[in-house]
Amino acid sequence: MSLPVRVGTLLVAFLAVVGGAIFVVIQYFLAGPVVVDYTAGVTPGAGQQVSIVLQEDPQNTVTNHPDWVSYFIQDPKTRQWVHTTLFRVPAGATVHVTILGYDGCTPLRNPFWGKVTGTVGNVEFVNGKPTSVLNSYATCSVGHTFSIPSINLNVPVASPTTLAANSNLCGTSPCTSGPHTTVTFSFKAPTTPGDYFWQCRIPCGLGYLDGFGGPMQTIGYMTGQMEVAS
């Protein structure tokens, strides 16, 4: 083999390795969902308050998994819905949460998670009505949950309850119209900075083993992280 051929082969192999490394970095490390920042303009510490807005949709038409249920978070500056489940709040702040429940009902696997815990007053407000427990077995009342286990936060997110509403759910994400419930609650962000994972407790990964695959195991859909900033 001549020298130019050997050099050329070596160069091609080297470029292939470098290209592969760049692909891995971009694909798996840099291509994750963005973090919606709710700390801008807010001084960390007790007494501070932020308001975050989320919606959960019966599908996800903005990704290559259109049949996956998904949360979206509203950017506080642009008011645009962002396909992500990562958000940042100040340490120690009171976090006021609004969740628009556009998805239909699914009974909880464990009815225990129908109880509201970890919120201010241990209540949520479903369309303005204070509620401490939702019975997803007796009626069609729960779509998903918003749970941060490490701070014992568990909020069952109410769903549209009627057959007519559940048959006419929003079909394009992010949803801007269609039957939905509005759930509000407040909780205290931890004073210790760090990442706190949150999840939905309804096994809504239809098509996956026991419903707990796909969107339930993928950040950006039905689970994510709350970053508490110092």
Next chain:
Amino acid sequence: MAAESQAQVAGQGGPSHGRRILLIWLILAIAGDLLIWFALGPHLPPGNMTTTATEEQGAIKLMSVLSAPVLVLVLTYFVYAMIVWRRRDGDNEDGPPIHGSTRVQAAWIVGTTVIVLALAVFGTVSLWTSHGAGAGEGPAPIWNPPGAVSTASAQQTPWAPGKVLQVQVVAQQWRFTFRYPGLGGFETTELMLPEGQWVQFNVTSIDVIHSFWAYQLGVKADANPGVNNVAYTKPTQTGLITVRCAELCGLWHGAMFDYGKVVTLAQFQAWARASKTELASVTSLLPPYATTYDSTAIKQLGPVLQKLGLTGAGGGYYPPQDPAQP
């Protein structure tokens, strides 16, 4: 001279070397074992908060005490050989050939065989007794404390001090919850146990495979869907408990942990009364107590979905083609 040198190098025929090594080994082995038993032993995992933890710590101490002399023997010979039989200045001869010693080989084989067989007997007997109670032994454990019960109906008998406290561990992605069938059947995220009382953990899962690992209790039992895995322990001290999942169970497996407490009997009874009241609203929604739960065939699900005309699965949770792996 040459023969003596050979014998000394081989460490076989040189009685002075053999005795020296034996003496050094004996002193170090006894010192090491005493240190392990009395100094290191009380600090070995998993501590001594419960009967099972104490027995596990005892087993680790025993194995350490048995294995330390073997380690010390190897190291003693190694270091002795490096120092005594090292190459001296001006000595450029090859070392003498080493021949096998039937006596040494026999002693080594017999010694290690005796140790291994003794440990095998010890381990087997331990599993038949309370020593193995902290590991889940399935729905029918080999050893049971007096008063242990296996059926769901018996486990719901109201608990009183002196009886075995029934605690159901329900694993689910990614949190453990604890149900107390003998205390009204409430379910909670807090693991609270009374000091000085036998506890029966009935460990199960409602989704994938998990493992209930309560480190300080000396309890580690797999949590499998459809299986009631029973483990026992008896807390002997008050203190904090850390519970972790010890089976890779999905995205947030690493964050699946809980904390609990062993408290005095009076504190436990007060906590149980308060929890029963506080959780009454959600306790009434829980499915009837059972040793396992089939989360894909909960009978209440059908009517809710069928009423709304939303089911294509005959009232089941998932369509007939599910589950399907990606």
